[in-house]
Amino acid sequence: MKFISEFRRSELAEGLISQIHRQSKTPVRLMEFCGGHTVTIFRYGIRQVLPQTIDMVSGPGCPICVTANADLDKAIALSQIPGVIIATFGDMLKVPGSRSSLQKVKANGADVRTVYSTMDALKIAEADSNKSVVFLGIGFETTAPTIAASVLQAEEKEIRNYYVLSLHKLCPPVIQAILDSGEVKLDGLICPGHVSAIIGSHPWEFIARDYGIPCVVSGFEPLDILQCVDMLVAQIEKGESKVEIAYRRGVRPEGNQQALKLMEQVFEPCPARWRGMGEVPDSGLKLRQEYQRFDAELAFDIALSPAYEPAGCICGDILRGVKTPLDCRLFGKACTPQYPVGPCMVSSEGACSAYYLYGGDFGG
Amino acid sequence: MCLAIPAVIKLIEDKEAEVELGGIARRVSLWLTPEAKVGDYVLVHTGYAINILDQEEAKETLRLLREIAEVAEEEG
Numbered sequence: 084m085k086f087i088s089e090f091r092r093s094e095l096a097e098g099l100i101s102q103i104h105r106q107s108k109t110p111v112r113l114m115e116f117c118g119g120h121t122v123t124i125f126r127y128g129i130r131q132v133l134p135q136t137i138d139m140v141s142g143p144g145c146p147i148c149v150t151a152n153a154d155l156d157k158a159i160a161l162s163q164i165p166g167v168i169i170a171t172f173g174d175m176l177k178v179p180g181s182r183s184s185l186q187k188v189k190a191n192g193a194d195v196r197t198v199y200s201t202m203d204a205l206k207i208a209e210a211d212s213n214k215s216v217v218f219l220g221i222g223f224e225t226t227a228p229t230i231a232a233s234v235l236q237a238e239e240k241e242i243r244n245y246y247v248l249s250l251h252k253l254c255p256p257v258i259q260a261i262l263d264s265g266e267v268k269l270d271g272l273i274c275p276g277h278v279s280a281i282i283g284s285h286p287w288e289f290i291a292r293d294y295g296i297p298c299v300v301s302g303f304e305p306l307d308i309l310q311c312v313d314m315l316v317a318q319i320e321k322g323e324s325k326v327e328i329a330y331r332r333g334v335r336p337e338g339n340q341q342a343l344k345l346m347e348q349v350f351e352p353c354p355a356r357w358r359g360m361g362e363v364p365d366s367g368l369k370l371r372q373e374y375q376r377f378d379a380e381l382a383f384d385i386a387l388s389p390a391y392e393p394a395g396c397i398c399g400d401i402l403r404g405v406k407t408p409l410d411c412r413l414f415g416k417a418c419t420p421q422y423p424v425g426p427c428m429v430s431s432e433g434a435c436s437a438y439y440l441y442g443g444d445f446g447g
Numbered sequence: 448m449c450l451a452i453p454a455v456i457k458l459i460e461d462k463e464a465e466v467e468l469g470g471i472a473r474r475v476s477l478w479l480t481p482e483a484k485v486g487d488y489v490l491v492h493t494g495y496a497i498n499i500l501d502q503e504e505a506k507e508t509l510r511l512l513r514e515i516a517e518v519a520e521e522e523g
């Protein structure tokens with residue numbers, strides 16, 4: 084068992100596909116919340132093998148895409164403070180804020196370093212105690228525990244020049260906001276696998292119960308997605324709405340208790356700004372009072388000008404599932420992965436990038 | 448961004464494990480999975496093992512998928 088190749092076997096995929104075709108009678112719209120799922124769906128052409136009855140729409144599950152420009156501007160402003168080193172995951176570099184990007188300020192001399200892990204950021208802080216290292220805390224519940232762990236490690240090792248700009252986002256509250264807006268009607272939800280590896284499947288239950296929408300947690304291989312769609316269709320055709328896990332090898336109903344414990348020890352929920360959705364209550368994480376000395380927003384005076392969005396970019400609407408990249412008149416013309424205008428084209432998990440790179444499925 | 452890759456633990460030292468990722472040895476933190484043992488497959492996300500993969504569940508899922516494929520073939 085290698086946990087990868089087994090879940091890409093085409094003969095098993097064919098079985099699932101024919102079962103889905105046999106079962107699916109009612110026209111339905113399913114949303115894949117997670118950008119990682121969007122990539123699998125496009126890379127393996129999953130939309131094309133599904134019956135006409137199934138309409139798939141991409142959701143806001145790309146932490147880079149949903150980071151509001153006002154928050155990106157904060158990261159960029161921090162990089163301009165003398166003595167500050169910005170440590171970030173690489174995917175953030177090219178994302179345009181209102182006036183610049185981390186890549187541009189880096190080219191102009193700001194100390195911006197790409198790290199693979201928060202552990203690398205801690206090492207940078209330890210190696211240079213005269214500088215302040217600010218880690219850009221961007222990510223969902225999958226990533227937040229790793230950042231919580233870095234704060235606890237910094238405390239344990241008495242690293243005093245390590246800070247976090249906490250722009251974390253929580254998934255269940257934003258799905259609730261999308262459903263409450265009534266803008267997009269959904270019949271089933273493909274729940275994010277690695278967010279659920281941490282939080283478990285229980286936090287999705289309100290969607291099945293209160294909104295009557297079947298929820299299935301999926302992994303990231305093509306068989307995982309097909310199995311998830313099959314389980315959603317089965318629920319829909321039986322008139323059921325419950326939470327199930329298709330990704331049982333990676334997700335337990337109760338999640339990862341240790342990760343949740345560390346996350347809750349360091350962070351508490353707060354309102355957060357989402358691109359395209361505005362402020363959503365309890366959908367962000369801020370450092371608890373005991374750990375406030377790690378909070379970059381409190382430690383530094385961040386000078387900010389008003390934020391604005393790139394002209395013509397409709398990422399916000401795409402993230403809410405209201406429009407597709409094909410509705411954007413810049414798509415593939417003024418906006419390409421090489422010269423991206425908005426974050427959904429920059430991020431490898433953004434819907435615009437998936438449409439562009441794996442094309443061939445321009446039916447929406 | 449929530450990408451997490453399966454990797455097998457080769458050895459454990461303190462709160463860190465050595466895993467093999469795409470043929471390359473890497474150190475990952477076990478802060479989030481302190482119960483992980485040598486030989487376990489873990490999901491690695493940004494240098495942390497975020498969960499231990501369940502071999503039995505994986506086998507069970509594959510068994511189920513094979514059953515579905517057999518039925519499809521019979522009906523096919």
Ligand code: SF4
Nearest residue numbers: 396397411418425435
């Ligand atoms: S194609 Fe480019 S400009 Fe249009 S919505 Fe996507 S990222 Fe924005």
